[in-house]
Ligand SMILES: CN1c2c(nc(N)[nH]c2=O)NC[C@@H]1CNc1ccc(C(=O)N[C@@H](CCC(=O)N[C@@H](CCC(=O)N[C@@H](CCC(=O)O)C(=O)O)C(=O)O)C(=O)O)cc1
């Protein structure tokens with residue numbers, strides 16, 4: 197019989213109960229016991245739903261109190277020494293200190309999980325002494341068994357991927373560094389699986405997603421060695437080797453690995469896996485765990501295509517050796533569409549969040565087992581047909597406008613060298629100081645927005661409140677002595693969602709939350725149709741802010757590619773076309789800002805790097821499109837208008853040519869949380885435009901000292917010319933509270949003044 201299997205379920209709870217529980221604990225509103233009670237209820241609720249949906253193979257231990265990579269680190273005592281030496285399972289306070297930092301210690305680095313908007317805590321392996329402090333996989337297995345009778349499949353991050361995600365001496369590990377660490381780590385994995393097997397666990401899901409990015413076939417041996425160690429320690433335990441987000445290369449070698457099931461992603465494989473499996477043949481007696489439902493997007497599956505795929509899969513394995521799964525953990529999609537009460541029924545019928553995806557999985561598994569699901573299939577196909585033929589998706593005017601744009605020259609009027617002269621009228625000092633855009637989204641700001649959304653206050657009252665906040669913060673920025681000011685983004689819930697609320701073709705969900713980092717969640721909007729601009733979106737707020745000061749105020753927009761990467765994008769059109777549509781809509785907004793007298797416009801591009809395809813062969817086309825869409829947005833302005841862009845959490849080295857090709861006059865980039873590694877990217881290249889390498893980490897509540905900021909500036913000035921350098925924090929300040937934000941900015945301005953003084957006497 198074909199089985200339905202899942203890989204992971206969102207941890208945040210249907211109403212974000214998880215987020216609120218974490219934050220209550222951090223505020224000391226609840227204690228450890230209450231935290232444990234609440235989070236257990238959230239876990240059990242998720243398991244019950246999967247059970248009720250008829251999922252045969254249910255994942256356990258996919259849950260985390262913050263991040264599953266951090267959980268793996270703390271289980272194995274891979275804990276940075278600054279947080280102490282441990283010989284016990286960490287308390288919650290000790291665990292959260294690593295994730296969030298403390299007054300005395302910077303938080304561990306955080307970065308993107310493959311090409312997603314989920315962030316993991318990077319294991320730092322300097323001087324670590326691996327030992328098993330905890331076996332959370334066993335605890336969670338036993339809990340599901342005792343409470344719900346679920347014989348779950350513990351999800352374990354595989355040892356090779358764990359090490360590849362880690363850092364040693366501020367850099368990713370070389371193979372020579374990885375081998376001895378793997379040798380030290382494997383006995384601990386052996387202990388874990390021994391304990392699991394001894395407690396009756398039948399299957400584990402060993403996630404080794406790094407197999408899909410593997411480019412050196414010599415490293416296959418590392419995975420082989422790890423699997424052999426696990427097999428030797430627990431011969432009776434069955435192992436599902438799970439990959440996702442792409443397909444692995446070296447398939448022939450991988451199919452020879454000693455495991456019981458191979459979990460492959462058949463959604464993000466560019467259609468290449470099945471033909472290759474057919475040609476190679478699938479090893480007898482093994483399970484093919486086929487990810488056939490898109491775990492990264494929310495459109496309902498095309499059942500006619502999926503049923504054909506299932507028939508094809510059944511030519512590769514028999515029905516007793518096929519599991520059907522989502523392509524990856526459902527962590528990356530919201531939980532349920534049932535709370536989307538304002539959504540056009542045609543669109544609602546066309547989307548599936550985690551729970552609806554489990555429903556699809558059940559229908560497809562029933563289909564594979566020859567059950568009669570014709571009615572369910574017909575209903576879904578009719579819904580998709582209705583969405584695809586709706587006028588939302590067929591606006592000839594949008595198509596005509598994009599085609600016309602692409603026929604014209606999509607370049608600034610003059611090269612940078614000339615523009616920089618035209619921009620001297622901005623009259624900025626050496627080492628101009630600025631911020632990235634957002635200021636604290638305080639309780640009060642959010643409460644007012646909630647009251648407005650619930651119609652408890654009028655549009656006018658809400659607008660007045662936003663104006664008040666803007667004015668207050670313009671004054672604060674003036675008092676701090678910043679050079680380029682911002683309006684503060686108080687009117688925005690989120691930099692992507694906000695535009696989703698304004699452009700046609702978008703729908704901003706009511707409750708479509710997805711975890712981004714720690715307790716922080718985002719609501720990616722749906723891009724369901726053709727996108728166009730009808731009226732100014734950001735002009736009122738920006739012009740108001742500019743009216744309050746003589747200093748330049750930066751207009752603040754989010755680029756097309758970032759909007760795409762942080763939204764759920766229609767899957768009936770190639771993404772590059774959607775990007776061009778959004779790029780053009782934003783071009784109108786840029787023009788409107790310039791016409792209204794705004795002289796600096798920032799178009800944020802934080803997700804450019806994250807969306808880079810995992811396989812090198814697809815990257816150039818992606819980057820070309822990103823540059824095209826960015827230029828569609830930014831090239832309609834005068835030479836004297838300064839275009840900024842901003843990126844955070846990036847490994848830049850491999851995309852520097854594309855960054856330069858964006859042709860932005862100024863770029864600001866995150867640096868601090870990667871401990872200066874991003875600065876190295878500029879060591880061997882000449883970057884000819886202006887750049888701000890973030891001088892302090894904004895993700896931690898910790899206020900950086902003047903000295904520390906100066907050190908960061910000095911380090912950057914070793915590779916960037918002082919005349920090209922800007923001073924700014926790593927990213928926006930929306931997650932900080934007001935005293936923290938002000939104290940840090942005060943130190944930043946003082947550090948800048950001190951460095952300026954050093955420059956004037958030739959000390960730098
Ligand atoms: C720069 N980053 C972003 C990413 N992705 C995005 N789409 N946007 C980004 O800015 N990816 C990388 C990083 C990730 N960074 C962050 C930073 C901060 C957050 C965050 O703070 N998220 C908030 C939710 C933000 C929001 O939309 N708030 C709403 C309030 C909604 C709400 O909770 N309302 C409640 C009541 C009010 C309350 O109790 O607060 C309700 O309706 O009941 C708003 O501002 O109106 C978070 O809290 O998680 C995310 C990613």
Ligand SMILES: N[C@@H](CCS)C(=O)O
Nearest residue numbers: 632633634800802928
């Ligand atoms: N302008 C945005 C960029 C975040 S990446 C902000 O400041 O929040």
Ligand SMILES: [Zn+2]
Nearest residue numbers: 802844927928
């Ligand atoms: Zn940022």
